[in-house]
Amino acid sequence: MHTPSGPFDRGHTDDLMSFLAASPTPYHAVANVAARLEKAGFKEVTETEAWDGTSGGKYVTRGGAVIAWYVPRGARPHTPFRIVGAHTDSPNLRVKPQPDMGSGGWRQIAVEIYGGPLLNSWLDRDLGLAGRISLRDGTTRLVDIDRALLRVPQLAIHLDRSVTSDGLKLDKQRHMQPVWGLGSEVNEGDLLHFLEDEYGLERGAVTGWDLMTYSIERPSYLGRDKELVAGPRMDNLLSVHACTAALAEASRRAAAADDGIDAEGKGEGEGEPAYIPVLAAFDHEENGSQSDTGADGPLLGGVLERSVFARGGSYEDRARAFAGTVCLSSDTGHAVHPNYGERHDPTHHPRANGGPILKVNVNNRYATDGVGRAVFAAACEKANVPFQSFVSHNAMPCGTTIGPITAARHGIKTVDIGVAILSMHSVRELCGADDPHMLANALLAFLDS
Numbered sequence: 001m002h003t004p005s006g007p008f009d010r011g012h013t014d015d016l017m018s019f020l021a022a023s024p025t026p027y028h029a030v031a032n033v034a035a036r037l038e039k040a041g042f043k044e045v046t047e048t049e050a051w052d053g054t055s056g057g058k059y060v061t062r063g064g065a066v067i068a069w070y071v072p073r074g075a076r077p078h079t080p081f082r083i084v085g086a087h088t089d090s091p092n093l094r095v096k097p098q099p100d101m102g103s104g105g106w107r108q109i110a111v112e113i114y115g116g117p118l119l120n121s122w123l124d125r126d127l128g129l130a131g132r133i134s135l136r137d138g139t140t141r142l143v144d145i146d147r148a149l150l151r152v153p154q155l156a157i158h159l160d161r162s163v164t165s166d167g168l169k170l171d172k173q174r175h176m177q178p179v180w181g182l183g184s185e186v187n188e189g190d191l192l193h194f195l196e197d198e199y200g201l202e203r204g205a206v207t208g209w210d211l212m213t214y215s216i217e218r219p220s221y222l223g224r225d226k227e228l229v230a231g232p233r234m235d236n237l238l239s240v241h242a243c244t245a246a247l248a249e250a251s252r253r254a255a256a257a258d259d260g261i262d263a264e265g266k267g268e269g270e271g272e273p274a275y276i277p278v279l280a281a282f283d284h285e286e287n288g289s290q291s292d293t294g295a296d297g298p299l300l301g302g303v304l305e306r307s308v309f310a311r312g313g314s315y316e317d318r319a320r321a322f323a324g325t326v327c328l329s330s331d332t333g334h335a336v337h338p339n340y341g342e343r344h345d346p347t348h349h350p351r352a353n354g355g356p357i358l359k360v361n362v363n364n365r366y367a368t369d370g371v372g373r374a375v376f377a378a379a380c381e382k383a384n385v386p387f388q389s390f391v392s393h394n395a396m397p398c399g400t401t402i403g404p405i406t407a408a409r410h411g412i413k414t415v416d417i418g419v420a421i422l423s424m425h426s427v428r429e430l431c432g433a434d435d436p437h438m439l440a441n442a443l444l445a446f447l448d449s
Contacts, residue, residue: 006441017219026064026088040248053311064283065293070251077313080324086239087285091115115286134208150178239330246443295402329403335420350420352432355386367403372415383445
């Protein structure tokens with residue numbers, strides 16, 4: 001077990017498991033981040049209203065995305081930002097616009113495949129249903145049916161002996177529609193009426209919805225010595241949780257420094273702060289980030305610009321601030337798999353509980369370069385946290401993250417990092433129990449520079 005030198009330890013991992021269980025959708029994750037920020041003294045600002053340039057913690061939410069920042073006392077309009085970035089979405093099965101269907105006496109829900117899930121991991125799981133609904137009165141609300149409501153039944157081996165020789169082959173359209181009851185007739189509106197009844201709403205109150213299924217099995221420690229954690233949506237709520245914790249602690253330290261200035265006119269925070277710490281958690285990374293709440297949208301740039309202008313800045317100040325900004329894009333990566341070692345680069349074998357990983361790809365699937373590596377190495381050294389390097393096997397395609405998108409869209413130095421896990425994109429993923437708090441300590445050291 002790694003002995004942390006920073007403020008985060010195994011208690012952080014305990015809290016991560018609670019966060020995962022409470023965040024079945026991006027919308028729930030954002031609500032939980034907002035609640036944690038409020039507890040840390042942050043205040044929500046609305047995009048449609050004018051912003052002021054006062055110091056302190058502020059945040060903006062939009063759907064499945066949240067941007068938060070802390071302006072220390074003494075920050076200038078051209079003060080650069082230090083950003084920790086992540087994404088709130090995970091691959092899953094999402095409800096179609098006309099959800100009610102059935103076959104063979106079974107009532108089913110029509111779903112569409114979101115992102116790139118390992119389909120077999122969704123078979124024979126007890127699934128809940130969660131998301132947000134839009135009401136006729138123009139409001140929205142979160143919903144979460146946290147019980148065994150749906151199931152995607154697997155075909156018995158007796159009816160397909162070829163799975164033993166040819167392997168399991170799943171058709172996304174024919175084989176992934178979950179059952180949720182019995183009935184020979186398909187009644188349009190069944191699912192919506194069910195939701196309206198569950199939440200005490202009048203029939204016809206729900207006019208829009210963004211609903212998705214999730215496994216109701218709770219996160220848990222795993223292994224002889226409980227040195228592992230198994231749970232859902234680690235890609236990438238593990239990073240969202242760590243980024244939130246790091247920003248909250250960085251803001252607490254900045255506020256304490258500000259108070260020191262008030263009391264004595266001097267102290268740690270005397271003079272202009274080096275950076276403004278920022279959290280950027282986006283939606284839709286798993287399908288390309290091209291949305292108003294994705295990393296390829298205008299949300300982050302707009303928030304940072306408005307922060308500059310609210311403090312009396314000009315476009316020149318905005319350009320100076322962006323030129324000095326650095327972003328750590330935190331997303332999960334691949335730990336070496338004990339049963340598939342040949343799929344990994346022979347000289348780069350990230351291991352669970354080996355510390356956060358620095359992700360490198362010379363074809364810019366990751367944004368890291370040598371300068372960025374030095375920034376991350378300095379943060380890990382400050383936090384007394386080990387780190388590992390990850391590159392893909394040359395014969396394997398490399399995934400990507402919000403990192404290259406953030407760098408290209410905003411012209412800011414970006415470094416791709418994360419935590420090494422197994423079973424990425426499974427309904428239930430696996431990581432080392434110490435890696436989440438080591439990541440959080442490294443992120444804090446980066447923000448607190």
